[in-house]
Amino acid sequence: MPVQLKKFLLTYSFIYSTIFFASAQDYQISLLTCDPGDQLYSAFGHSAIRVLEKSTGEDLVFNYGTFDFNTPYFYVKFTQRTLDYMLSVSTYERFLAEYNYYQRDVREQVLDLSPEQIERLVDFLQINYRPQNRFYRYDFFYDNCATRIRDVMDRVLGKQLDWNEEQNPEQKTFRNLIDEYVYPLPWADFGIDLALGSVIDVDASEREKQFLPDYMEAAFGKALIVGDGPTRPLVKENKVILEFPDRESPMDLFNPYILWWVFAILVMALTYFGFKKKRLFIGFDIGFFTVLGLLGLLITMLWFFTFHSQTKYNWNILWAFPGHLILAFMLMRKSIPAWVKKYLLFALISANVGLVFWFFGWQSFHPSIVPLLLVLILRTNFLYYNLEKFRLNPKG
Template sequence: MNLKKKLFGLIILLIFFQIGISKAQLYRISLLTCDPGDELYMAFGHSAIRVLDQINGSDYVFNYGTFNFNTPNFYGKFAAGKLDYMLSVSTYADFIATYTNEKRSIREQVLDLSIDQQKYLVEFLQVNYLPERRFYRYDFFFDNCATRIRDAMDLVLGDNLVWSEDEMDETDKTFRDLIDEYVITMPWADLGIDLALGAVIDRKASNWEAQFLPDYMEKSFANAMIVGDGPTRPLVKETRVILDFLKQNTEMSSFNPYWIFWLVAIAFTLITYVGFKKKRLYLGFDITLFFILGILGIVVFLLWFATEHSATQWNWNILWAFPGHLVLAFALLRKQPKAWVKKYLLSALILADAAVVFWILGWQSLHPSLIPILLVLILRTNYLYYNLEKYRSLSA
């Protein structure tokens, strides 16, 4: 009898123990949001998921923002928009060490998930970490390290996840405006981004779409609710700062395109004035100008038509940075430019004017530093159109 009582008691104890485990939080799952860094590839911040197993003590970070540098033709695929990013896993300690070295702050939002939701999310991450599933085609705006996490939460929680009513509303900012917030102190990078990205990013983004930026996703998580799965509750039950570094007041470099391009415009204006007085063309300056614009035009053309980047389409920078300008540069090297050159100069003038009109009408926002370059282009195409035949014998 004593043995039977002991066995019965042991069974009851195991039952209660199992019930206790089932009610306990198996995992502590949280969103990690990392501040921007000093380099361009760090400029927009970062997001990752932390999974702390509270039973065995393992602590891992799932990171959708990594890629393999050993990928064949790495730079070619990157330029063509065909580079696959991947989900990687590191220990929490290693993750924190990396951001400590970079002096980038990290905030943690612990998610108030049920046991089933925790299991589902962990299983989802484990399955997606399998070699055949960890890679994905990266898109900066619509499929990146932040949106992958948001979409995973949507899949796991389904209708139980309710974003704030404001989340689907449009912001007062376009996609380009959102990017500018992070690169305002990096004028050359800002210029390069504006040259590469087309009119497709000049529409207003909804708060939902703005979650491609980790800071905006962090705010959206803070306002989201879980309903229909136990008591209605916020998605985030606890927020804490893991790393806190003082943000340095980063000032724009004095070497920036704003004053440099105006200096170029002033120089071309003086050259044109002197040339008009002396009946000279000074074509060497135009050859350099059109050569550079032609190279830029080829880059814009290739980004638009020869890549899979969705954000580089319908790029009206091609109106002033036109590939044909490269041909014009070589044509101007001839002592006797052919008859088509004058017609091309008129076309180039019209295209430059069209770029200004597109900008004014809001069809595409061009970088502010380009104003003097557009003025130079309009000035020189106009000057050459009317004076090329008269002064070509005197050109230098």
């Protein structure tokens, strides 16, 4: 190689390295973690990446947790899990304005990345933001706003990132983890336990817990960068950006725990009165089994006709069964077929099997369904033994 060309290449390489190092050092990369909000969609918190370019003052937030409400058939796609989420970019100021408005705490972890790592991360985010790359199929547990950021870090840092996980962590199922966040929203808690199946009653690994922003924040705080000079923590600085006084969750008496027990006590009284007066009060059973049947249809649809992995093998169907709709229809007829009595026995046994599934831990049901199961067992028993006798009573 000619001496002049060699000098030129060395000079060019030095200048490029200097410019690259200065450019990369100009960026500050942070993980933003936002506290849960008061609504179900915000009950689990949020995560985003902040990219601050110091020389220009450009301060952007890359957010994997957004979707387009104008998507055709939005609610159908959301229900079936065919709705795509996307990576969006907003200014840091605009991002904070929303959380300030809703009074949700925001914390920042500034990452201790090398210039090369910063460049790879910024390049990856810019490429990922291109229209053809920004959309992805959202999955609450395995592919959401938090796990996407974790996966970005894994991809950019590779073997240089050591998550430094605990060797003997506290064991928690996915359902336990959800319950930590939805207990202030009792009806949402009830609905989630009704819709999600036994597949979430398994222990989550430390990595899998990172679908929740708080757990990913903790994971970032433990993580180390290795093989890039001396081993160092991934996070070099922690900041509190927004902080508000803790808000107490008011005790709402209209919740499933109280409501279903009051309902069960009233049904017990109705059944006792009906037994004494030899009346069925069949109108109640028509309404009750209609509601259970509709719930069963919903569970069936979520289990077999959507792409949600968490709604499979949902044994709530043992008590909220679609066939109860047929029972309700038959109870409206003047002449009731003989097989209805056999169906009542099936419904009674099925409800008891549900209790067995719960007792042995095959699926954790919401505690407030206990009174509903008692009502189901009571009424199927009552109808099984008295339907033919009391049906002859014109008042029945």
